[in-house]
Amino acid sequence: MFAFGLGIIAAIFLVVPLPPQLSALEDFDLPNFSISDAMPNWSLELSLSQIVANVRETMAPTSEWLTSRDFKVGTELAEKGYAAEFPVIMVPGIVSTGLESWSTSEEARTFFRKRLWGTTTMIRAVLTDKERWVKSLKLDTTTGLDPPGIKVRAAQGIDAASTFIPGYWIWAKVIENLACLNYDSNNLFLAAYDWRLSFYNLEERDSYFSLLKMRIELYKQKQGKKTVIVGHSMGSEYFLKWVEASGPKYGNGGPKWVDEHIEAFVNIAGTMFGVAKAITAFLSGEMKDTVEINPAGSYVLERYFSRRERAQIFRSWAGSASMWIKGGNDIWGNGEHAPDDPDNCTLSHGRFFSFQQEHGDHVHQIANMTADEVSKWVLERTPVEFQRMLATNYSYGMERDEEKLKKNDHDHTKWVNPLEVRLPNAPDMKIYCLYGYGKETELMYTEGPYEPGEEHSDSSSIAPSAESVMSTNGSMLRGSLDLPTLKKNWIDTSVNYEAGFPKIKNGVKVGEGDGTVSLISLGSMCVEGWKHPRWNPAKIPVTVQEMLHEPETLDLRGGPKTADHIDILGSTALNEAILKVASGRGQELEDRFVSPIQKYVKRMKWD
Known part of the structure; x- marks a missing residue:
């Protein structure tokens, strides 16, 4: 979802007219282009009718999907006897919910009740008054x-996301x-929230979890039914622990509340162990989506x-x-080997960051960092306020001690990390993990080079060391490598190794996943972690369905077989799965794997 949010921002700024000095693109080495290069090798003897026929034949699959996809899955299942059984609450992922201004100051009144995030109002606000929008x-x-x-x-209501x-x-x-199965505003609710806030502050400021709990209790009181929670991306695990805590x-709610009120938790494309792009976004505001923009677009994005x-x-x-990535080296691997390394690997996925340094005309690597090392290193190069925020809201380690896991039931900093907290005491609840596979996903970055004399843009608020902030395992955060502290760090887009396996393009190494979240993060806890009693003492059944990414070339959203992180919400397989669970026929879903995740989880250190 990081990619989605930043992609929207990038798209906004790319519609801004280019400055005169850029309009001729004199500073960029762009390939020559002519209209003939873009034309298929059609014979000039083809008649107009033949050309039209060829185009229609090419577009047929996409045309059929675009004209018939609305309500199709629900209509077909309704005709087979599927109907609404359990109330459904949808929990959006990060950046999905619209945000609106309630400020009443003189300068902000033109934005009052306008969407600052979402709808075309956001675009207008950015283009007319970017500073005030930010x-x-x-x-x-x-x-x-x-x-x-x-x-x-x-924003609130169904339209919020x-x-x-x-x-x-x-x-x-x-x-x-869902509407085709007789769902409406009486048994279907979208639990919109301000995704900018930490989970703790969501409750402190907005009473978000209290209101969610009350709605579920109302459903139980009025309809006599448990609720199905359907969460996308960032998920809803935090609520399940919050509500049973004292x-x-x-x-x-108490230790029995979840079992008495929640029928199933449907986890769609969950970021269980975090995403690699979160690390670079916090370090330098970059990720694959920014470094792959064409030179002209990159110039405009950086300028604005x-x-x-x-x-x-x-x-x-x-x-x-x-x-933020969770589990450290036990999950993600060391500098030499990683669980998801392909058999003919030339560069291990266990190396999250590779560093280069210029010496005259030469560039050489000076360090590689694993998951454990990169988390500490990045934190030491962020403002103290950010370090403190992470330390007081989140934890990213791995806990195996059962007594400590019991204590973590009452520690809100652990509830977003499935490796440091137990599932609720809910043996009658079911969990369904649904996610995509088969789209290149960024996993590792080449950072640098370091240029002498360039201080970090936020150096005034960065401590030379993070000695005042505790790490996730209780030790002080200290740099593990002797690298510059107050220098700019960025993805080195000059590094390309497309002949390698996995390949590196524009300083970004790609691996397996759904285009945003890696396979390791999507599936490991569902496939293996929750089979261990220490993390799943109630033995909650977990069903895993992977969906292969098979997008239609001419459909901008991928079509009925897409498995992209966001577009999967429109796929046929995912909608069928959600409707079956909601209609009380979740038992029809069985484990389905299209990836090597079962092999990968066996290479991790669970014990």
Whole structure:
């Protein structure tokens, strides 16, 4: 979802007219292009009717999908006797929910009740007053809440995350198909939230989890049914632990609440162990989506929304920090071997960052960093406020001791990490992990080079060391390598190794996943971790269905067989699975694998 959010921002700035000095593209080495290069090798003797026939034949699969996909899955299942059984609550992923301004200051009144995130109003706000837009969306880096004089809240209702902008649906297809089974606003709810906030602050400021708990209890009281929670990407595991915890800050539902109120948890494309791009986004505001923009687009993006600005706004969004990589080397591998290394691997996935340094005309590697090393190193190069925010809201380690896991039931910093917390005491609940596979996903980065004399843009707020901030395992955060502290760090786009396996393009190494989340993060806990009693003491049954990414070439959203991280919400297989669970026929879903995840999890250190 990071990619989605940044992609939207990039797209906005790419519609800004190019400055005169760039219009001729004199500074870029672009290939020559002519219209003949883009034309198929058609015979000039083809008649117009033949050309039209060829085009129609090529477009036929896409045309059929575009004209018939709405309500199709739901209609077919309804005709087979499927009908609404359990109330359904949808929980969007990060950046999916629209955000609107409630500020009443003189300068902000033109934005009042306007969408600052989502809809075309956002685009208009960015293009007309970017500075005020950025100021409105950034959070206070100390409190993690609204800055003084600014109030932004999540939009509410089904429309809050049904579509992002006109024509770009998110949950709309799922909603349409559920409606065919007799779902409406009385038994279907979209639990929109301000995804910028940490989970703890969501409850403190908005009473988000309390309201969610009350709605589920109302469904049980009025309809006599448990609820099915359908979460995308960032997921809903935090709520399940919050609601069973005790204490004045937590849900007070008690240890039996989840079992009595939740029928199933459907986990769609869950970022269980985090995403690699979160690391670079917080470090330098970069990821694969930015470095692969063409030179002209990159110039415009950097000019109007620089890496420094992107990193600063990302760091203020404590909610996105929940996607920091989790599990360390035991899950992701060391510098030599990783669980998901292909058989003919030329560069291990266990190396998250590779560093280069220039010496005269030569460039050589000076270090490689594993998951454990890169987390500490990046934290030491971020502002102290960001370090403190992570330490007080999240934990990214791996806990095997059962007594400590029991204690973690009451520690909110652990609840977003499935490796440090037990599943709820809910033996009658079911879990369904549904995710895509088969799309290149970024896993590792080449950083540098380091140029003497260039200080970090935020050096005034960065401590030379992070000695005042504790790491996830209780030790002090210290640099593990002797590298510059206050220098700019960025992805070295000059590094390309497409002949390698896996390949590196523009300084980014790609692996397996759904285009945003790696396979290791998507499936490992569902396939193996929750089979261990220490993390699943109630023995909650977990069903895994992988969906192969087979997009239709001419469909911008991939068509009925897409498995892209976001577009999967419109796929046939995913919608069928959701509708079967919602209609009380989840037992029809069986494990289905199309990836090597079962082999990979056996290479991890679970014990």
